[in-house]
Amino acid sequence: MADLSAAGAVPALPRLARSRLPVPGVRRPPLAPVAGIVHLGLGNFHRAHQAVYTAEALRHSEGPWGIRGVATGRGRSSHPVIDGMAQQDELYTVLTLGHGQQVAAQVPGVHHPGLLAAQQAPEVVAAIGSDATRIVSLTVTEKGYSLAPDGRSLDLDDPAVRSDLTGSGDPVTALGLLVRGLQLRLRSHALPVTLLTCDNLMDNGGHLRALLDEFIGALPGPERDDLQAYFAASVSTPSTMVDRIVPATTDEHRALVARCFGVRDTVPVAAEPYRLWVLEDDFRASRPAWEEAGAVFTTDVxxxxxxxxxxxxxxxxxxxxxxxxxxxxxxxxxxxxxxxxxxxxxxxxxxxxxxxxxxxxxxxxxxxxxxxxxxxxxxxxxxxxxxxxxxxxxxxxxxxxxxxxxxxxxxxxxxxxxxxxxxxxxxxxxxxxxxxxxxxxxxxxxxxxxxxxxxxxxxxxxxxxxxxxxxxxxxxxxxxxxxxxxxxxxxxxxxxxxxxxxxxxxxxxxxxxx
CATH class of the missing domain: 1.10.1040.10 (N-(1-d-carboxylethyl)-l-norvaline Dehydrogenase; domain 2)
Structure with missing residues (x-):
């Protein structure tokens, strides 16, 4: 543990990199050479929650559990997290900040090079459709689900949704990316897959399934019929509950990494000590041993x-x-x-x-x-x-x-x-x-x-x-x-x-x- 109140100017420091780990107070992260997880929504919460659980699970049980993160914001030509992690061997620091003047840190180290959906939609679809992918997880916030004003159904009046349904261009919505990826899995006879939403929606797995059912049901006939059967047989959507307070990253967080650990990290994440992840145990393919990291598996989330x-x-x-x-x-x-x-x-x-x-x-x-x-x-x-x-x-x-x-x-x-x-x-x-x-x-x-x-x-x-x-x-x-x-x-x-x-x-x- 390092002291939050450590003072003094921050000197010019080398960037965080695998070759510079471990540093005092930070363990070397596990290696995850295969990306078995594609994650939509490469934000702070995912990086301080699911990625941390995955890194800790890999210390207990090996598996193909690298994470291919996808930034899903529309219209972006770049993304600071993707750019920052790319310059740091896909690493970043998670700072755990308590009430006192102490800070703990860890480096999950499970991410593969990220993708920007607005610029690399075909690559995102290919990653979702890959036979190596066992889980596609999501933290795209409530607004990422293309909801109608009733808050439950799919907004079929959204121009982006309509465009994704026609397939006239690259998909731009999270649902469009998922459906086109599922179509690719269907065509290539890929293994079954789990779609794991971690957003704050009640019955989030059931909600995601209902929205995808609506989306698939609105596709043209030949596309619709085959995909409906595949979706029912080969795709699970378990519900989850996630809990950790993760604020926006500030310059003070970057300075803390520099002062306490002697490296420069442009994309650290701060979080509270408390964390909880409760998951419905319904995975069509294999999954990380998240229970070894403290996750709770249950039949009723x-x-x-x-x-x-x-x-x-x-x-x-x-x-x-x-x-x-x-x-x-x-x-x-x-x-x-x-x-x-x-x-x-x-x-x-x-x-x-x-x-x-x-x-x-x-x-x-x-x-x-x-x-x-x-x-x-x-x-x-x-x-x-x-x-x-x-x-x-x-x-x-x-x-x-x-x-x-x-x-x-x-x-x-x-x-x-x-x-x-x-x-x-x-x-x-x-x-x-x-x-x-x-x-x-x-x-x-x-x-x-x-x-x-x-x-x-x-x-x-x-x-x-x-x-x-x-x-x-x-x-x-x-x-x-x-x-x-x-x-x-x-x-x-x-x-x-x-x-x-x-x-x-x-x-x-x-x-x-x-």
Missing amino acids: APYELMKLRLLNGAHSLLAYFGLLRGLPRMDQAVSDDLTGAAVRAAMTDEILPTLTLPDDVNGPSYVDELLGRFANPALGHHTAQVGSDGSLKIPVRWAGAIGENLRAGRVPPVLALGVAAYIRVVTGGPDAYDEAALGTVLDPATARLRALAAGAGGPAKAARVLVESGGILPEQAAADAEFTALVAEYATALATPYGIDAALSEALRAVRR
Whole structure:
């Protein structure tokens, strides 16, 4: 372990490379000469989670478990992670940052040269279709699944989806890449394959399967019929739950690698010490011995998924929007703030926990305490604007279920209602809602649409009603519940006034405790 507070200027250092490992505190990574895994979504989370589990599994059991990472962003001509890893023998450092002044590091070392889907789609399809590939995994976030506004079905109106269905050019969507790769496997009589989604979607394996079924069903007849039979017989889509807080990489993380380990790494990843991976044990071909690295295999992932989505992800989003309105740039500041921390704890304990059937090995109140402690880790530097981005895609997954179950039980959840109002304020209020210059921009694909709806409504209360009722943020039951909608509108009015967030949080806390 090295000291985070180590000071001094960072000298010019050699780049991280296999020839320079091990360095003090970092083991030499295992060799993975065959890429049996193709991973779509070469982001920080994958590199700090699945790649770490795979590297540790290879220390216990050999296998063809190198990872061919694919950057899936559309329209890119380059990618900093692919470029950076290519200059470092496909290596990078994972920094594990605790609450104290200590940092641990590891170098997974399991990646093969990466691919940029926007420029190398045929190579991506060939990698998915290769007989050497046993698993195709995904962390493309909610927006990578080409979802329709209902949040469940395939968006057949998306021009990219329509283009991928015709096959008139290289595939550009994640689903298009998968389907064209499966077609190649079918034609070459490749071994069965597992498609392993690790994104925050409830029943993510079943959801992926349903979307692929829709996509395949929309193909022209001859393509459709053969592929449907192959998909049913030779492709599994197990569900998973992933859990580790992984913030965006900063220059401070790069400086930490240099100070502590004496090498230059342009693409390190920082993460909290905690990690969990729960997987449905349904693999059509072989898989790494991930259980040796601590992964949990089960026949029912659903309780873990729901617990994580509603408690961890749901609370994270609440903290982000409340923190932004309170002028707090980091998540640890938001959870340590008296009002936001207390309100989010109340939502977790009184509005979300009652909607869950927890796994047998989880104690609800203890899990809440553990989560709040993880959020409070200042070393992660997780920004509220980052966590608050893409809320139109996250809220239907993270909040809608708990809101709906509270309403069915005859309860109106005040903190979750305030969360909806806070999201609306952040996304539609622009620079008047929060200090964008100081806190950062909250990016959301629905911003323009929601602002247009709000602008024509006439005042914050009416705007909130319109957005709840027809903005696609919440399911029909919540949108149609007069008491819930009225409460969101009441909070929206308060949030449009100076210091309104303080009063609204205090009122929501009083309402929970009544």
